[in-house]
Amino acid sequence: MVANREEMFKQRAWQEVDRLRNRLVEISRAIHARPELGGEELFASKLLSDELERAGFVVRRNYFDIPTAFHAVFQGRTVRPAVALLAEYDALPGIGHGCGHNIIGTAAVGAALALVPLLGSIDGSIHVYGTPAEETNGAKVPLADRGAFKDIDAAMMIHPSGCTVLAAPSLAMDALEFTFIGRTAHAAAAPHEGLNALDAVILTFNAINTLRQRLRPDVRIHGIITKGGVVANMIPEKAVARFHVRAETREHVNKVVPKVIDCAQGAALATGTQLKVGNFEYSFDEMRTNTALAQAMHKNLISLGEEVLTGGEGWGSLDMGNVSQVVPAIHPYISIGPANLVSHTREFAQAAKGPGAMRGLIVGAKALVATALDVFFNPALLTAAWEEFRAGTSF
Numbered sequence: 001m002v003a004n005r006e007e008m009f010k011q012r013a014w015q016e017v018d019r020l021r022n023r024l025v026e027i028s029r030a031i032h033a034r035p036e037l038g039g040e041e042l043f044a045s046k047l048l049s050d051e052l053e054r055a056g057f058v059v060r061r062n063y064f065d066i067p068t069a070f071h072a073v074f075q076g077r078t079v080r081p082a083v084a085l086l087a088e089y090d091a092l093p094g095i096g097h098g099c100g101h102n103i104i105g106t107a108a109v110g111a112a113l114a115l116v117p118l119l120g121s122i123d124g125s126i127h128v129y130g131t132p133a134e135e136t137n138g139a140k141v142p143l144a145d146r147g148a149f150k151d152i153d154a155a156m157m158i159h160p161s162g163c164t165v166l167a168a169p170s171l172a173m174d175a176l177e178f179t180f181i182g183r184t185a186h187a188a189a190a191p192h193e194g195l196n197a198l199d200a201v202i203l204t205f206n207a208i209n210t211l212r213q214r215l216r217p218d219v220r221i222h223g224i225i226t227k228g229g230v231v232a233n234m235i236p237e238k239a240v241a242r243f244h245v246r247a248e249t250r251e252h253v254n255k256v257v258p259k260v261i262d263c264a265q266g267a268a269l270a271t272g273t274q275l276k277v278g279n280f281e282y283s284f285d286e287m288r289t290n291t292a293l294a295q296a297m298h299k300n301l302i303s304l305g306e307e308v309l310t311g312g313e314g315w316g317s318l319d320m321g322n323v324s325q326v327v328p329a330i331h332p333y334i335s336i337g338p339a340n341l342v343s344h345t346r347e348f349a350q351a352a353k354g355p356g357a358m359r360g361l362i363v364g365a366k367a368l369v370a371t372a373l374d375v376f377f378n379p380a381l382l383t384a385a386w387e388e389f390r391a392g393t394s395f
């Protein structure tokens with residue numbers, strides 16, 4: 001016996017997810033087998049958006065002129081409340097789906113598809129946002145900036161992980177690129193005629209390492225050299241380094257970044273080179289997990305039999321952070337096991353196509369669809385979510 005109408009709808013939606021199971025597994029494994037880097041996800045975005053279109057969603061591709069982004073909407077009896085499910089599908093260089101975004105995109109689509117038979121008797125609409133390049137130039141940043149979520153009432157997604165975690169912190173981040181321009185010369189015959197741009201990069205790394213003792217423990221700075229000269233017998237005239245600078249809040253990142261730039265400027269001064277400072281990717285803001293939505297998600301995960309950790313450690317950065325600054329949002333994690341699984345590894349990539357991942361995919365889709373139904377059926381939930389959002393508090 002079901003307790004009420006909402007409970008009955010959840011049960012029906014979950015049956016629908018079970019009915020779709022084989023197709024969802026097939027889709028997520030197809031994306032896994034064909035890993036595409038951020039901005040190049042032609043196969044995955046087409047596969048997911050075609051699936052939604054076939055089910056009756058109105059699909060816009062090349063959304064906001066982002067070639068592998070899409071928006072899909074299916075309206076019930078009314079336009080609002082509008083729930084957004086965020087789909088990701090980009091992979092990592094060399095290791096493929098080492099962050100399991102094949103599960104994220106497919107879980108969002110699975111949850112959306114499961115609502116289709118029910119929406120005729122529901123007030124509200126379901127939106128799926130195909131959001132490319134989460135690992136690099138996160139498309140949620142320009143989408144949030146350009147108003148893609150302005151008519152959305154609640155936004156959610158689910159990310160695979162070793163454990164099921166309701167919410168983990170996600171750091172604000174800037175992506176800094178330092179280009180040093182010096183002067184080339186024969187490195188043995190006339191080094192004094194040159195200005196060594198690579199030395200400037202090396203000094204920058206050393207200066208940043210010295211800076212660390214003046215920084216809070218939540219600050220993360222890590223970089224690579226993308227250009228360091230051409231041949232050993234020429235003084236490098238151009239050298240480029242890229243750094244991610246992260247901290248718990250945007251406010252704090254904004255305080256740290258000038259200090260990092262000072263390190264590069266000091267290196268330029270010491271070497272007589274010219275420094276150009278740029279951003280090589282979008283800046284991410286910290287994730288503000290909405291408590292009201294998280295509590296609804298928590299109940300659903302528990303009724304699906306999940307063991308849920310309510311808080312986790314998080315030293316990465318998510319472009320969902322920028323969405324959470326414009327609309328109440330949640331970004332829970334679903335276990336694909338084992339518990340000690342580390343993301344961005346080959347082991348994670350292997351796990352992301354295995355039976356644990358397929359279990360996580362189905363439970364994740366069910367958790368999303370149940371939480372979307374909570375929003376549709378409980379105006380008080382949405383009111384609480386927005387009161388909290390406007391007050392500037394979070395989980």
Ligand SMILES: [Zn+2]
Pocket residue numbers: 099100101134159
């Ligand atoms: Zn990820």
